[in-house]
Amino acid sequence: MAHRRCTARLSGITLVSVAALSAGLVMLPSAAEADWRYRRHHDGGAVAAGLIGGLALGAIAGSAIAASRPAYGYEALPPPPPRYHPAPVYYAPPRVVYEEQPVFCEWRRQKVWIDSYTYQVRRVRVCN
Numbered sequence: 001m002a003h004r005r006c007t008a009r010l011s012g013i014t015l016v017s018v019a020a021l022s023a024g025l026v027m028l029p030s031a032a033e034a035d036w037r038y039r040r041h042h043d044g045g046a047v048a049a050g051l052i053g054g055l056a057l058g059a060i061a062g063s064a065i066a067a068s069r070p071a072y073g074y075e076a077l078p079p080p081p082p083r084y085h086p087a088p089v090y091y092a093p094p095r096v097v098y099e100e101q102p103v104f105c106e107w108r109r110q111k112v113w114i115d116s117y118t119y120q121v122r123r124v125r126v127c128n
Contacts, residue, residue: 104128 105127113119 105125107123108126109121110124110126111119112122112124
């Protein structure tokens with residue numbers, strides 16, 4: 001059964017292609033007719049008129065298509081619902097509490113430079 005479908009499809013394609021080729025061969029001018037048109041009549045005016053007419057017709061059709069409204073109708077979507085953002089929250093800065101630390105100081109004997117060459121040992125107060 002599948003073989004018959006394939007054969008029918010191929011025969012249809014073959015028939016259409018043979019018809020197109022035969023129509024093309026019928027439309028070809030004979031050598032004498034082509035020679036007569038080339039030597040006697042140069043259809044330059046007809047070509048120019050066809051070109052200008054085709055451009056004019058294309059411009060008219062294009063402007064008519066561009067000005068037409070779409071054939072389908074559509075409804076506009078409703079606006080989106082409003083979005084509510086939470087109110088800004090302000091926090092108080094953290095309290096900074098400074099505790100007084102006990103200061104331990106003591107007197108030490110250290111070398112103190114007098115010049116760039118010599119130093120002396122003196123008592124110096126050192127605090128933590």
